[in-house]
Amino acid sequence: xxxxxxxxxxxxxxxxxxxxxxxxxxxxxxxxxxxxxxxxxxxxxxxxxxxxxxxxxxxxxxxxxxxxxxxxxxxxxxxxxxxxxxxxxxxxxxxxxxxxxxxxxxxxxxxxxxxxxxxxxxxxxxxxxxxxxxxxxxxxxxxxxxxxxxxxxxxxxxxxxxxxxxxxxxxxxxxxxxxxxxxxxxxxxxxxxxxxxxxxxxxxxxxxxxxxxxxxxxxxxxxxxxxxxxxxxxxxxxxxxxxxxxxxxxxxxxxxxxxxxxxxxxxxxxxxxxxxxxxxxxxxxxxxxxxxxxxxxxxxxxxxxxxxxxxxxxxxxxxxxxxxxxxxxxxxxxxxxxxxxxxxxxxxxxxxxxxxxxxxxxxxxxxxxxxxxxxxx
Amino acid sequence: xxxxxxxxxxxxxxxxxxxxxxxxxxxxxxxxxxxxxxxxxxxxxxxxxxxxxxxxxxxxxxxxxxxxxxxxxxxxxxxxxxxxxxxxxxxxxxxxxxxxxxxxxxxxxxxxxxxxxxxxxxxxxxxxxxxxxxxxxxxxxxxxxxxxxxxxxxxxxxxxxxxxxxxxxxxxxxxxxxxxxxxxxxxxxxxxxxxxxxxxxxxxxxxxxxxxxxxxxxxx
Numbered sequence: 001x002x003x004x005x006x007x008x009x010x011x012x013x014x015x016x017x018x019x020x021x022x023x024x025x026x027x028x029x030x031x032x033x034x035x036x037x038x039x040x041x042x043x044x045x046x047x048x049x050x051x052x053x054x055x056x057x058x059x060x061x062x063x064x065x066x067x068x069x070x071x072x073x074x075x076x077x078x079x080x081x082x083x084x085x086x087x088x089x090x091x092x093x094x095x096x097x098x099x100x101x102x103x104x105x106x107x108x109x110x111x112x113x114x115x116x117x118x119x120x121x122x123x124x125x126x127x128x129x130x131x132x133x134x135x136x137x138x139x140x141x142x143x144x145x146x147x148x149x150x151x152x153x154x155x156x157x158x159x160x161x162x163x164x165x166x167x168x169x170x171x172x173x174x175x176x177x178x179x180x181x182x183x184x185x186x187x188x189x190x191x192x193x194x195x196x197x198x199x200x201x202x203x204x205x206x207x208x209x210x211x212x213x214x215x216x217x218x219x220x221x222x223x224x225x226x227x228x229x230x231x232x233x234x235x236x237x238x239x240x241x242x243x244x245x246x247x248x249x250x251x252x253x254x255x256x257x258x259x260x261x262x263x264x265x266x267x268x269x270x271x272x273x274x275x276x277x278x279x280x281x282x283x284x285x286x287x288x289x290x291x292x293x294x295x296x297x298x299x300x301x302x303x304x305x306x307x308x309x310x311x312x313x314x315x316x317x318x319x320x321x322x323x324x325x326x327x328x329x330x331x332x333x334x335x336x337x338x339x340x341x342x343x344x345x346x347x348x349x350x351x352x353x354x355x356x357x358x359x360x361x362x363x364x365x366x367x368x369x370x371x372x373x374x375x376x377x
Numbered sequence: 378x379x380x381x382x383x384x385x386x387x388x389x390x391x392x393x394x395x396x397x398x399x400x401x402x403x404x405x406x407x408x409x410x411x412x413x414x415x416x417x418x419x420x421x422x423x424x425x426x427x428x429x430x431x432x433x434x435x436x437x438x439x440x441x442x443x444x445x446x447x448x449x450x451x452x453x454x455x456x457x458x459x460x461x462x463x464x465x466x467x468x469x470x471x472x473x474x475x476x477x478x479x480x481x482x483x484x485x486x487x488x489x490x491x492x493x494x495x496x497x498x499x500x501x502x503x504x505x506x507x508x509x510x511x512x513x514x515x516x517x518x519x520x521x522x523x524x525x526x527x528x529x530x531x532x533x534x535x536x537x538x539x540x541x542x543x544x545x546x547x548x549x550x551x552x553x554x555x556x557x558x559x560x561x562x563x564x565x566x567x568x569x570x571x572x573x574x575x576x577x578x579x580x581x582x583x584x585x586x587x588x589x590x591x592x593x594x595x596x597x
Contacts, residue, residue, distance in 0.1 A: 050576075051576065051577060052576060052577035052578060052579070055577040055578070057587065057594075059588065060587060060588055060592075060594060061594070064594060222486055222487060222511045222512060223486075223487070223550045223551065224487075224550060224551050225487035225488055225489070225549070225550070225551025225552075231511070236511050238511050238517070243517035243518060244461065244517065244518040309464075311462060311507055311520055311522065313489070313520075320489065322489050322490055322507065322520075324490060324492050324505070324507065326494055334494070335492070335494045335495075337490060337492035339489055339490030339492075339507070339555075343554065343555075343558075344489070344551070346554055347551065347553055347554050376577060
């Protein structure tokens with residue numbers, strides 16, 4: 001019998017030995033995305049990632065709003081890292097509109113971006129911990145995250161969706177005594193971070209599950225165009241903050257963390273080590289920041305971009321985020337394309353999960369530092 | 378407000394009609410000098426929206442673009458050469474050759490993004506690949522934008538109409554998912570792509586590709 005199927009649908013033939021599992025899109029083990037996994041007994045024979053469950057059309061929405069109105073909704077794909085996802089948008093719009101950013105604002109933006117990076121990594125680490133059955137690693141990062149959330153709340157007024165970075169600088173100046181408070185909390189946080197090492201990263205069970213699993217070679221990491229911690233865990237020294245420094249990153253003292261193993265353990269360790277670098281950046285930026293001055297270049301009401309286009313990128317908690325903005329003499333952008341790290345890393349899932357045990361899927365999947373909502377946009 | 382597609386039509390200054398805060402908007406009756414004073418008192422920037430500053434063409438980027446244009450001549454157009462950014466438009470018949478040249482001779486090794494841009498006025502859709510390099514130290518800052526234009530049909534039938542272009546998946550493996558996204562959002566079929574299925578949209582989506590300009594958001 002032949003039936004007329006809607007476009008995109010097909011009837012699946014069933015194999016006797018192979019079973020198809022839909023992991024997600026509402027399964028807590030995958031976040032808001034579906035992995036179509038075929039298993040033979042306990043082993044994964046193929047994996048087909050199917051994102052899109054939380055696709056919200058951010059790029060389409062951006063074509064209907066002017067450059068300023070776009071700020072709050074563009075941070076929604078990854079609210080834990082909202083400063084970083086807005087950063088390339090602000091850089092791009094500044095280039096399109098020819099806006100100069102005050103020096104003090106550049107430092108404040110870097111501090112906000114690094115605080116947000118830590119907030120994101122801690123959130124991710126909490127999820128990674130709980131899916132590997134390590135509930136302490138859920139509680140600790142979730143608790144320590146509050147420190148930085150409080151700091152960003154003092155800066156911007158909001159706890160999660162800050163909308164703090166705007167084209168031309170930041171929305172408002174730092175509160176009084178911020179430097180002192182920030183320094184105190186960052187120093188305390190560094191002490192806390194060292195405790196994670198013993199309880200989580202030297203844990204023999206974690207090592208047994210992640211070391212040597214889901215290996216991505218250096219060649220494959222480059223060929224598949226991966227980014228962020230996935231790329232650096234495979235031995236490629238690439239960080240946009242170093243390679244194409246934006247704002248004041250070239251004046252600040254930090255290094256790129258690179259590991260050669262390319263396995264899940266290396267991928268999960270790199271974000272953790274990067275938090276130490278983020279702390280270094282914040283402390284250095286607090287020291288070098290001009291103590292007073294303007295933090296925002298005021299724009300004309302409803303500014304229009306010329307007949308131009310721009311591609312700007314930054315390094316976020318999950319890899320490079322690139323914005324391609326096309327403008328056509330209107331107050332709204334003609335086209336906004338967001339190329340996010342999660343979407344770029346999606347491509348290596350079928351390779352890494354093939355041959356793994358189903359029970360070890362969360363270790364590989366969450367080790368990719370993948371955020372489904374960001375990939376869907 | 379409709380999505381603006383008339384590039385050449387002089388668009389009315391929309392500052393007055395859209396600005397919601399009345400205190401920063403000058404009354405209509407003001408003369409030019411009065412308006413200038415008004416804005417200065419408010420501390421608002423009076424410079425034109427896009428200041429025209431001629432920038433010197435950087436030498437390194439120029440040398441890369443020259444390599445491509447000396448190889449392909451009039452088959453390609455160099456749209457701009459700026460600091461860290463080069464953009465080249467190729468015809469779709471040549472795009473695979475140009476991409477291979479960029480990979481093998483210029484040492485770009487991966488695609489950062491593949492974007493579609495819809496131009497209904499000229500009945501074309503532009504596909505633009507942003508290429509980068511991880512292996513070559515000198516290219517760390519560089520993005521090479523390789524664009525091509527494909528015909529656009531008013532009544533799209535994704536996969537079966539003339540809106541198609543050769544896939545670059547064999548040249549840059551990393552475009553696989555990006556091209557799938559471009560296919561479902563713009564209806565551009567990539568010939569030679571091994572897995573040209575939908576990615577983000579629901580399986581039973583039965584409307585036109587949603588990122589085309591004639592697909593309007595409801596209520597806007």
